[in-house]
Amino acid sequence: MSFSQSVDGAAQRVAEDSAAPDGAGKFSVNEDWLAVVVGLVLLALALTGVIPAGLIP
Template structure:
């Protein structure tokens, strides 16, 4: 039985998944509300 080897990822490579993306978007929205760029009633 032949086993296929997966290619190793480079050590510095960071893959964005949906959890990290949601975290960054949420923090960006909070930051925009805090600086007054968007009104707080707009963000649920």
């Protein structure tokens, strides 16, 4: 086995691992994206007046 064959094999395994679904299935929401969505919803509620000005610090 040459060095290039072992590198190609390692690259193929990494590509297969990154394409494999995680434990949550094919669709999963990272907590960072969840925080972004929640923040945008809160911003939209504050700008539209649904959240009263007294609650905004």
